[in-house]
Amino acid sequence: MFKTPLNNAHRQLDAKMIDFGGWDMPVYYSNLIEEHSNTRENAGIFDISHMGEIFIEGKEALDFADKIFTRKISGKEDGKVMLSVLCNENGGILDDLTVYKFSDEKLMVVVNASNTEKDFNWMKEKAAEFGSDVEIKNESENFGKIDLQGPKAQEILQKLLKFDLNEIKYYHFKVLKRENNEEIVSRTGYTGEDGFEIYVPAKKTEEVWNSIITIGNGLGLKPAGLGARDTLRLEAGMMLYGNDIDEQHTPLEAPYVWVVDFEKPDFIGKNALEKQKKGGIKQKLIGFEMIDRGIARHGYKILADGTPVGEVTSGSLSPTLKKNIGIGYISADYARIGNEIGIEIRDKLNKAKVVDLPFYKRKK
Amino acid sequence: MDESNVPAELKYTKGHEWVKIEGDVVTMGITDFAQHSLTDIVFVELPEKGKKVYAGKSFCVVESVKSVSDVYAPVNGEVLEANGSLEQSPENVNKEPYGEGWIAKIKTSDSGELENLMDSEAYKKYLAEQEH
Numbered sequence: 001m002f003k004t005p006l007n008n009a010h011r012q013l014d015a016k017m018i019d020f021g022g023w024d025m026p027v028y029y030s031n032l033i034e035e036h037s038n039t040r041e042n043a044g045i046f047d048i049s050h051m052g053e054i055f056i057e058g059k060e061a062l063d064f065a066d067k068i069f070t071r072k073i074s075g076k077e078d079g080k081v082m083l084s085v086l087c088n089e090n091g092g093i094l095d096d097l098t099v100y101k102f103s104d105e106k107l108m109v110v111v112n113a114s115n116t117e118k119d120f121n122w123m124k125e126k127a128a129e130f131g132s133d134v135e136i137k138n139e140s141e142n143f144g145k146i147d148l149q150g151p152k153a154q155e156i157l158q159k160l161l162k163f164d165l166n167e168i169k170y171y172h173f174k175v176l177k178r179e180n181n182e183e184i185v186s187r188t189g190y191t192g193e194d195g196f197e198i199y200v201p202a203k204k205t206e207e208v209w210n211s212i213i214t215i216g217n218g219l220g221l222k223p224a225g226l227g228a229r230d231t232l233r234l235e236a237g238m239m240l241y242g243n244d245i246d247e248q249h250t251p252l253e254a255p256y257v258w259v260v261d262f263e264k265p266d267f268i269g270k271n272a273l274e275k276q277k278k279g280g281i282k283q284k285l286i287g288f289e290m291i292d293r294g295i296a297r298h299g300y301k302i303l304a305d306g307t308p309v310g311e312v313t314s315g316s317l318s319p320t321l322k323k324n325i326g327i328g329y330i331s332a333d334y335a336r337i338g339n340e341i342g343i344e345i346r347d348k349l350n351k352a353k354v355v356d357l358p359f360y361k362r363k364k
Numbered sequence: 365m366d367e368s369n370v371p372a373e374l375k376y377t378k379g380h381e382w383v384k385i386e387g388d389v390v391t392m393g394i395t396d397f398a399q400h401s402l403t404d405i406v407f408v409e410l411p412e413k414g415k416k417v418y419a420g421k422s423f424c425v426v427e428s429v430k431s432v433s434d435v436y437a438p439v440n441g442e443v444l445e446a447n448g449s450l451e452q453s454p455e456n457v458n459k460e461p462y463g464e465g466w467i468a469k470i471k472t473s474d475s476g477e478l479e480n481l482m483d484s485e486a487y488k489k490y491l492a493e494q495e496h
Binding site: 027028031032033227230231293294295297316317319324346 | 403404406407409425427428429430432451
């Protein structure tokens with residue numbers, strides 16, 4: 001199994017470890033719901049070192065990025081982070097990812113752990129196919145990644161830095177030099193809270209992790225596992241690759257319409273997506289709230305008017321809202337907010353209703 | 365992990381259910397070991413009154429945030445009563461697995477099978493084997 005640079009730290013904290021797509025990762029340290037709530041109320045620190053960091057470098061970095069990602073990457077300022085989707089020729093989602101613009105000739109792409117190899121090979125093949133003047137480098141092993149999320153995240157991180165964190169705006173990043181190390185700090189995350197994603201050299205990850213935990217101790221900071229990360233992101237209406245999105249679904253069916261830029265001259269999947277848009281989107285990913293008791297789970301059937309109209313992709317108790325929530329694809333005819341649907345749970349039909357995403361929005 | 369609480373007066377199954385025997389009625393729930401491994405119980409799907417149950421067969425479900433787990437009937441029989449308070453407070457299964465967290469009372473149809481259950485000493489040994 002793959003281990004992150006923090007494997008030893010998790011064991012010292014007595015974390016419950018699980019095999020997460022081939023990675024030995026903490027699912028919780030003491031209690032999933034407490035870790036979830038503490039991230040919403042104070043701050044949580046997460047080991048996300050399993051995610052991949054792929055660099056696109058060279059004279060045609062921006063041009064290449066515009067060709068492979070659905071979103072327009074050129075024309076943005078240095079220091080910008082952009083959420084985007086990587087599609088295949090059929091418009092199927094190969095991955096959802098963030099693109100960090102260092103300069104016109106250097107981009108960092110942060111990808112899902114399980115897709116790192118696939119994305120890296122895809123980018124290399126496409127660069128060769130287009131004859132783009134770029135170099136694609138998989139630097140994942142050289143980076144550890146720590147997410148610090150929650151209303152107290154900035155206060156905690158600021159204690160470790162001279163640099164004024166107010167200068168990092170939402171979905172922007174800065175490269176900070178500290179004791180001869182370079183750390184990349186972005187104001188981004190996967191929880192619906194304010195917070196940071198911090199990329200550090202693999203060898204320094206445990207040191208940085210420990211110093212944040214020590215500083216954050218008196219400020220309510222607690223480590224949080226992948227279990228809490230999953231319920232936090234679901235409340236925030238964020239997609240989990242492999243669960244909610246995959247190559248069988250397009251960004252137009254998922255809530256990723258806004259990262260598809262049809263104005264661009266061309267990008268991989270554009271023709272297929274234009275065709276789908278013209279023909280009308282047949283199914284859509286929606287959020288729902290259970291009316292009856294019961295928790296919807298991945299793969300459960302969604303019914304309307306007595307017939308199957310879709311499938312649940314994620315479902316859970318929402319620790320913040322104290323309701324059972326879920327998301328899934330359903331036939332577009334039934335996707336209207338407020339519509340009553342049924343979720344089949346162990347051969348019984350349980351009532352639910354379609355609601356707006358996200359389920360949870362933090363107060364500004 | 366810390367040693368599980370295994371009360372001496374109860375009987376146990378290999379599926380980590382506990383059983384309290386009073387004549388031909390048994391009260392049952394899941395053990396301290398089971399609630400600890402499942403973590404936060406957030407939902408219990410209770411069996412209906414009158415439901416026929418069969419020893420070793422699933423007859424209701426407990427769910428944590430991350431998992432769905434079957435609960436197996438410790439004996440053959442019929443459900444007399446389910447603990448309705450778990451609908452509002454499923455966390456009682458975690459807090460008091462042997463008390464407020466009880467799941468169902470079952471009227472047994474065959475008292476002979478009670479002999480197949482483990483006593484507390486046997487269950488402790490069984491747990492020790494599970495750990496290795």
